[in-house]
Amino acid sequence: MIRLGILGSGSGSNMQAILDAIAAGGLDAEIALVLSDIPNAYILDRAARAGLPTGLINCRDFKSNFPEEAQHETAEALRQSEVELVCLAGFMRLLRAPLLQAFTRRIINIHPSLLPSFPGLHAWTQAVEAGATESGCSVHYVDAGMDTGPVISQATVPVLPDDTPESLHARIQIEEHKIYPAAIAEVAASLKPD
Numbered sequence: 001m002i003r004l005g006i007l008g009s010g011s012g013s014n015m016q017a018i019l020d021a022i023a024a025g026g027l028d029a030e031i032a033l034v035l036s037d038i039p040n041a042y043i044l045d046r047a048a049r050a051g052l053p054t055g056l057i058n059c060r061d062f063k064s065n066f067p068e069e070a071q072h073e074t075a076e077a078l079r080q081s082e083v084e085l086v087c088l089a090g091f092m093r094l095l096r097a098p099l100l101q102a103f104t105r106r107i108i109n110i111h112p113s114l115l116p117s118f119p120g121l122h123a124w125t126q127a128v129e130a131g132a133t134e135s136g137c138s139v140h141y142v143d144a145g146m147d148t149g150p151v152i153s154q155a156t157v158p159v160l161p162d163d164t165p166e167s168l169h170a171r172i173q174i175e176e177h178k179i180y181p182a183a184i185a186e187v188a189a190s191l192k193p194d
């Protein structure tokens, strides 16, 4: 049973998929803490409804920066909850040394493209605008770059001729909800001592 910490800024559908996989017996894990940098993010409502411990990351007045002090506080909160693996689920700030060093090779992310294609914001819009015929999603280890860490797993979806960014994102999210829990199980197994 691995203890997960979830960081998210948005709706939390991936966190919900992780919870559902745990409930269905497909993932031997427990969500120990859910943190958000956005006070009214829906991920916090979902977490509270599921009875999970939640907390707010205080990024002061910074809109997209993740101040060093806030990263130290986040690492400390995760440690206090005895988190073993940190899962970013729609978390919109870049992690730097304080957090990355506290959880070396223990932070993963889900990104809505086939990395290394289309890193960064609105990857589904990038795919439609580039005229890509396929896209998908990737689970990867997090490093200090923007969606640059080693890829753990991917799923591919077609981009259809009449796709809008929204319809493509919806198709990608269906796959995200399958591969993220599976990748967490894979990473958890790799962290177990022999």
Ligand code: GRF
Residues within 6 Å of the ligand: 008, 009, 010, 011, 012, 013, 014, 015, 043, 089, 090, 091, 110, 111, 112, 137, 173, 176
């Ligand atoms: C997902 O598309 C994920 O790939 C990206 O942000 C979105 C989060 O969605 N990093 P949700 O909050 O899990 O619904």
